[in-house]
Amino acid sequence: MRDGRRIGVIIPALNEENAIGLVIGDIPAWVDEIVVADNGSGDATVFEASKAGARVVSELERGYGAACQRGLQALEAADVVVFVDGDYSDDPRQMSLLVDPILSGTADLVIGSRVMGRVERGALLPQQRFGNWLACRLMRYFFGASYSDLGPFRAIRAGALENLAMQDRAFGWTVEMQVKAARTGIATMEVPVSYRRRIGVSKISGTVCGTILAGLTILRVIFKFRHANCRAAA
Ligand SMILES: Nc1nc2c(ncn2[C@@H]2O[C@H](COP(=O)(O)OP(=O)(O)O)[C@@H](O)[C@H]2O)c(=O)[nH]1
Ligand SMILES: [Mg+2]
Secondary structure (H helix, E strand, O other): OEOOEOEEEEEEEOOOOOOHHHHHHOOOOOOOEEEEEEOOOOOOHHHHHHHOOOEEEEOOOOOHHHHHHHHHHHOOOOOEEEEOOOOOOOOHHHHHHHHHHHHOOOOOEEEEEOOOOOEOOOOOOHHHHHHHHHHHHHHHHHHOOOOOOOOOOEEEEHHHHHHHOOOOOOOOHHHHHHHHHHHHOOOEEEEEOOEOOOOOOOOOOOOHHHHHHHHHHHHHHHHHHHHHHHHHHO
């Protein structure tokens, strides 16, 4: 509990056996529930996550969004939901920076911006920086939203998240949340967070295929909602 509210954390994870225990270990004691959404890891991720004290649920359909959705279904009762990756790039000890603006009523969605924070050398690859920059420019142009990053470390009021009716099953998850937040006008802010080089092997930005697929998915989501905007205006 923090400030009388229940805080739930969701960690989507795929083959993060060396990192997942560290992530869970650094989550503040005031968090009520930690759910690791395993996406069919072939290593000891499930064992390590359980050992570190998280509840583990499995999602057989591959995809970041699919895992996040599964994690959400598994949360028992949270007033605020926090998402954090399982590779130890984000620093879970900074979680209060994301949660507190929601508890004080300042924001409904708080994005941890790596671009505004301290990034360890090599932690954000050039293609990631470019992809983030482009996506944020497009979101500003189409939806008037001022974001600097699509950072995965973020917190949202549970009721607001429900209203967003999230759909994306893959890497469009983060951008979909931001686009929908901008379109529905929920109070959104960014706070600087630090970002380290991940432990283990990247499945997305570190591979050519992963980068192209994630980039296309992100653009598809932005243009899908832009199209919806045009239809509404017609
Ligand atoms: N559930 C799920 N998680 C994934 C998948 N691919 C990657 N992840 C997790 O999503 C997070 C981000 O992936 P990562 O490989 O670090 O991507 P990068 O940060 O862009 O290099 C990590 O916690 C991964 O374990 C997937 O298909 N399903
Ligand atoms: Mg990562």
